[in-house]
Amino acid sequence: MLIFELLDGDWLGFSQVRQQVLDFLLANEHKCVALVSHFQKKDTKILYILDERNVIWGVLSVSESGQILHCLESETVLGIVEAYFQKFRPQKIFSIIGEKKYTDAIAKIFQKLYGTVNKSATEYSLMEYNALLAEEAALAEKPDNKKRHFLNSCEIFDCKNSDFDEMLPIQKAYELEEVVIDRESFNEQNCRILLRRNIQSGIVFGVRYNNRIIAKASINAEGENCIQLGGIYTDISFRNKGIATYLVRTLSNRFKKNKKDVVLFVKNSNSTAINVYTNCGYTPFGDYKIIYY
Template sequence: MSQTGELSIAFVSQVPQLYEASLAFLSQYEKSACALYESLLRKDKHLYVVFRSFLQSVSIEGLFSFNGETILCQFKNASAQLRSCLSAFFSDAKVTCLAGQDQSVKLMAEALKNTANGSANEVRTFMLMECRAPVEAKQKVLVRLATEADEDSVLQMHLAFLKEEVAPAWLKETIANRESLERRSVRRKISQKVFRLIEQEDSVFCLARVDVQTPHYVQIAGVYTNPAFRNKGYAKSLVCQLTKEICALEKSAVLFVDVTNEAACHVYQSAGFVAFDRYRICYYK
């Protein structure tokens, strides 16, 4: 490691000193960077740290994960030097998606402009929301864990969610081509007991998952209701039940919602969630 205080990028797992310093740094952003924080706790092999090293210490400027396609990031402060360092690192990389806390993503997006990736083709802004105390839903429904027997139903709901809420415009019609890949993902997540669902006559029509957990927070994601069952309070009932389970663990529930999705924003607010930050996702062709 350089001893001059210049910026460097390295795998977090490369040096024990970097891991401990990274953990101390990212603990400050645990609520807004749950997924990144969890990957640090798991010592994910795709996790990088941006740092300055001195004779007796290191100063962490940020962390990001990059699996060859998707970047998830959190930085302390923006600077021309940091942008230049990131541009050099990603000079030959092909990025398809960039996500994280709003200001951190803006910094990384500026850095990517100076690479072959250029400017993002689609940008979405989300509200990061938190609930510390569960709200009792008026509508009582049975919420249960998804099991192996639910694989096909959960997969179809999951694919519909990806098409409607996740995929950029130019990929929406190709989601069906990902069925084999997504089936493996769904199967793994079912075995990890992260999917919760509501059903009627053995037909799953409302789904969510809780697959990101940190010491103080659990992230709710993938909330999706079959269009035929919307505006009937099911999504709120599901989220309220999940929040109740999370708070029983003495943790807070967090999630992010597209700022343009007024119906979803209303559901989460009525379920006791309060906005605390902005989240941003950039898509690249």
């Protein structure tokens, strides 16, 4: 096996190679939506692993910020991955993201080669939306008139630039509770930049109640056929009222009607969120892990 960097150009066979890499990614898209997104945008270094029969066994994305995304099909490729990184050390290693067993394996490679030790590691369950299961779950749900009355007073909306100031507090709360390793590492300027960029991209959604935004969600990544839903958060004062279920059901159904498969990942330790997503028609299909340095 050999590992190559996918370089843009007009050389003979380039289009064929790029299509071959894309075909591999699309066959595995449900577990690597973000990697497909970076491949489409051409904003990261793309590596692909090829055997002597011209069959692809894995693809990795390495960004300038040190984010490494991977989609590997066999542990037999790990030797070539190690050989590559031994020769071409990333300028920075910020995170490793993807299927659990390969995230762990790549982390061991970096520790072996460079003595790199991670700051945090979180395990997740990958879940996929099924419209039929969502309908069955909704029909089986016991009526709750109090929740129904409350949700009838809520509005789900696509965030616009004019919503930025109102959305910022709940975005900050989300990052402090779900994203940052510790509160001291929270960077409000980065939070503001990311939120404004995502709103301008049309990938942020909110729930408004009594002229106040009380919940949010976003598209974490969009590939060719899949959307990865994420950033789902409800203000602590409005939890246990069915808001997250209402928001996830609505968005998942919308994306499915747009001919997109919908996936998400949820912390294995977050049983409440797992129950919400299960009640929204999601089923687990894989193990996912993110390691930060």
